[in-house]
Structures are given as structure tokens and as C-alpha cells.
Amino acid sequence: MIPSNNSSPENLDLVWGAAAIGRELGLKNDRQAFYILEKGLLPAKKVGCQWVTSRHAIRRYFAELFPGAAA
Secondary structure, three states, X not given: OOOOOOOOHHHOOEEEOHHHXXXXXXXXXXXXXXXXXXXXXXXXEEEOOEEEEEHHHHHHHHHHHOHHHOO
16 A cells, blocks of 8 residues: 555645636736746746646745744
8 A cells, every 4th residue: 555645646736837826826917927937936847838836835935935924
């Protein structure tokens, strides 16, 4: 039996594409998302020609930026 871990594909909660990542962040347009991704301002990777990140990575990133804001 294979031990379970939190990095299994069904637990990653991935967000694919700059536009989808931008919507996840509440950005006004796709250009803003492309800018922050290309500048490396978010925890994301380019896979082929598409950006990908996880909702968990985004939450962790902002929790570290604003440590007292977590509810």
C-alpha cells in the first residue's frame, strides 16, 4: 500500500493559466496576472507555455506577507 501524502494530484488544487490565476486573485484584467507571473512575484511555475500554481501556495504566500491577517 502506498502511503498518502498532501502532494497527491487530487490534493494539489491547481490553478492553470494566467487568466485563471488572475481571477483567483481578483485582478481586473489578464495583463496584471501576466505581469506578476513574469516578474516572479507569485509562487507559480511555467509548464510548457502555461502558468500553474496551487490555491494552497497562493494562500501561504499571502499569509506570509500579512501574518496578522489570518483568521
